[in-house]
Amino acid sequence: MSQGCLVRPCFRASSTDPGETKSFLMEYLNVNGLEHFYATQRVLENVSFSINEGERLCLLGPSGCGKTTTLQVLAGFVKPDRGNVEIKGQRVDGMPPEKRNIGIMFQNYALFPHMSVFDNVAFGLRMRGVAKAEISARVMEALTLVRLPHAASKRPSQLSGGEQQRIAFARAVVIRPSLLLLDEPFSNLDARLRLEMRTELLDLLRTLSVATVMVTHDQEEAMAIADRIAVMYRGRIEQIDTPDQIYRNPASLFVGRFIGESNVLPATALPDGRFQVDGVGAITARDTRPSRNATAVQLMIRPEHIELVDAAPGGEEWNSVEGVVERQLFLGHRTEWIVSVGGLKLTVWQSNAHVRRQVGEKVTLRWRSADSIIVGAEHANA
Amino acid sequence: MMLRAYVILFVCFLLAPIVAISAGSFTETSYVVFPPQGFTLKWYFAALGQRPLIEALGFSLAIGAISASVATLIALPLGLAITRYRSRLNIALYMLAMTPAMLPAVFLGLAFLIGYSWVGMGGSSWPLVAGHVVMTVPFALSLILVGLQSVDGTLELAARSLGASALKTFLVVTLPLISWSLAAGWGFAFLISFGALEVSLFLSTSTTVTLPVQIYTTLDWSPLDPTLTAISSGVVIITLAVLVITARTVRMDRFLKRGQR
Numbered sequence: 001m002s003q004g005c006l007v008r009p010c011f012r013a014s015s016t017d018p019g020e021t022k023s024f025l026m027e028y029l030n031v032n033g034l035e036h037f038y039a040t041q042r043v044l045e046n047v048s049f050s051i052n053e054g055e056r057l058c059l060l061g062p063s064g065c066g067k068t069t070t071l072q073v074l075a076g077f078v079k080p081d082r083g084n085v086e087i088k089g090q091r092v093d094g095m096p097p098e099k100r101n102i103g104i105m106f107q108n109y110a111l112f113p114h115m116s117v118f119d120n121v122a123f124g125l126r127m128r129g130v131a132k133a134e135i136s137a138r139v140m141e142a143l144t145l146v147r148l149p150h151a152a153s154k155r156p157s158q159l160s161g162g163e164q165q166r167i168a169f170a171r172a173v174v175i176r177p178s179l180l181l182l183d184e185p186f187s188n189l190d191a192r193l194r195l196e197m198r199t200e201l202l203d204l205l206r207t208l209s210v211a212t213v214m215v216t217h218d219q220e221e222a223m224a225i226a227d228r229i230a231v232m233y234r235g236r237i238e239q240i241d242t243p244d245q246i247y248r249n250p251a252s253l254f255v256g257r258f259i260g261e262s263n264v265l266p267a268t269a270l271p272d273g274r275f276q277v278d279g280v281g282a283i284t285a286r287d288t289r290p291s292r293n294a295t296a297v298q299l300m301i302r303p304e305h306i307e308l309v310d311a312a313p314g315g316e317e318w319n320s321v322e323g324v325v326e327r328q329l330f331l332g333h334r335t336e337w338i339v340s341v342g343g344l345k346l347t348v349w350q351s352n353a354h355v356r357r358q359v360g361e362k363v364t365l366r367w368r369s370a371d372s373i374i375v376g377a378e379h380a381n382a
Numbered sequence: 383m384m385l386r387a388y389v390i391l392f393v394c395f396l397l398a399p400i401v402a403i404s405a406g407s408f409t410e411t412s413y414v415v416f417p418p419q420g421f422t423l424k425w426y427f428a429a430l431g432q433r434p435l436i437e438a439l440g441f442s443l444a445i446g447a448i449s450a451s452v453a454t455l456i457a458l459p460l461g462l463a464i465t466r467y468r469s470r471l472n473i474a475l476y477m478l479a480m481t482p483a484m485l486p487a488v489f490l491g492l493a494f495l496i497g498y499s500w501v502g503m504g505g506s507s508w509p510l511v512a513g514h515v516v517m518t519v520p521f522a523l524s525l526i527l528v529g530l531q532s533v534d535g536t537l538e539l540a541a542r543s544l545g546a547s548a549l550k551t552f553l554v555v556t557l558p559l560i561s562w563s564l565a566a567g568w569g570f571a572f573l574i575s576f577g578a579l580e581v582s583l584f585l586s587t588s589t590t591v592t593l594p595v596q597i598y599t600t601l602d603w604s605p606l607d608p609t610l611t612a613i614s615s616g617v618v619i620i621t622l623a624v625l626v627i628t629a630r631t632v633r634m635d636r637f638l639k640r641g642q643r
Binding site for chain 2: 075076077096097098100101102103104106107108110111112113114123124127128171175
């Protein structure tokens with residue numbers, strides 16, 4: 001179990017044992033053993049996680065990984081074939097969506113086009129039979145929160161994409177939801193606005209401190225917004241941890257490849273604890289695998305952890321190999337090299353590099369042992 | 383350029399008979415001749431004086447309004463079932479509802495006549511209404527489907543998540559968003575019923591005569607009677623009025639834009 005779990009309880013979907021789940025019953029949101037099939041295809045496989053009050057969890061994964069289905073189960077739009085959902089210790093999986101008190105910001109915002117902005121935001125309060133005076137006070141409060149109080153009488157179609165998103169947010173939180181769901185919140189915005197809204201949304205979420213589950217396929221968004229990330233793949237949670245831990249200690253090859261860039265080299269475990277990479281040599285590495293039975297493993301190194309140096313460094317903590325520069329790309333904030341090492345190609349990034357190499361030049365690469373990670377074969381935690 | 387000329391010719395071809403009838407109703411001769419001679423409104427007054435024609439007009443309007451309303455009420459739940467539930471039955475349901483629009487109207491009329499004779503509804507105007515409902519449902523349905531398909535399903539999910547029950551969601555979100563297609567569906571159903579001749583011929587009795595039937599039978603006795611051209615151009619005006627009103631509520635661009643949202 002990684003360090004993040006000391007700060008905040010967490011567990012891997014695959015390693016759930018009854019004793020472990022028990023201790024999380026007091027958590028704010030509990031999702032236990034979700035299974036779901038579309039026809040004969042399994043879209044969710046033992047999806048379990050829990051989050052604390054005010055915590056932001058991000059479901060991250062490629063399309064078809066089950067993250068959207070998980071969100072729909074939480075919202076009550078999809079009834080899972082197995083498993084349950086508890087909010088504050090109360091089972092909600094049998095409830096219709098309208099009884100769950102969950103605020104949702106939809107990917108396309110889903111603002112009611114035939115209603116004014118005010119009526120859109122007031123909708124949830126009216127359905128709850130809140131008194132008129134209180135409705136208008138709370139709606140204006142929510143609109144002020146998203147800095148759009150002047151837009152109350154406008155129609156959604158008169159607003160820009162960013163403004164529509166803020167209204168969608170106001171509408172979702174004005175009901176004081178027990179849980180907030182964000183579905184791909186930035187996918188409908190252009191690149192510049194996306195960055196702006198990301199900061200703004202994060203500020204709003206921090207202000208409100210509402211338990212949030214967000215779905216995205218964009219790892220940067222996930223890292224920026226989430227306290228913890230659940231990386232999903234083929235209907236399962238591959239890893240659930242803080243963004244930092246997910247990046248540094250990927251639990252599987254999939255996670256390592258999906259989050260950030262990495263060089264993945266096939267390797268064999270040696271009796272002395274090192275790992276043999278064909279054509280490169282014996283490498284010292286950090287082994288994060290839960291079980292170390294297999295000898296055929298994958299060795300993962302992030303491009304930014306590899307340095308181009310003139311001479312091999314000394315010291316136990318360094319790995320160093322010789323290679324030939326195949327390609328050099330100057331990308332402004334960083335330079336990328338493709339270096340051929342014994343038939344393998346390694347990608348190397350260096351920020352603010354003043355060094356220039358010639359294609360065909362012999363170079364030495366070095367990286368810390370701790371930065372080469374053993375992740376095991378595909379589906380390490382299957 | 384060729385295309386434009388073709389389109390203009392085509393439109394003339396379509397409109398010529400209508401224009402001829404309407405123009406003929408203003409000429410002084412007691413049958414339609416070319417070139418038209420004189421200008422008068424006397425045929426309109428004559429038409430107003432013909433009680434059978436006026437009664438038939440009123441009857442047609444009433445039948446049209448009732449049939450269109452019933453057809454719309456039937457087509458709405460059908461449309462909801464077809465768009466909101468994914469089931470193989472949907473195709474069967476859709477085909478069944480659309481069949482009357484595909485069948486030759488004469489067969490349909492004959493079928494209704496035989497069917498209703500068995501049931502024994504002869505004499506009243508209900509067979510006529512029932513027949514018109516069956517005949518107009520496809521038209522109401524196809525327009526309502528356009529409306530339902532243009533409503534983003536996530537709007538309904540949003541309403542549910544905000545605390546609205548399924549029924550409430552339908553009433554405050556779905557219905558307002560498709561009201562234009564209900565109006566359009568009603569309008570088209572009305573026009574179809576209003577202009578129907580074949581089915582009405584089979585189902586009308588001496589007391590239930592629609593305007594097209596009345597015109598048709600009058601033609602037997604006095605071909606090219608200018609009062610008929612007068613009442614026909616009156617029909618054209620009613621049709622145009624319904625079309626314009628529907629087109630305004632519908633905003634034709636929504637049909638062209640369907641699926642883009």
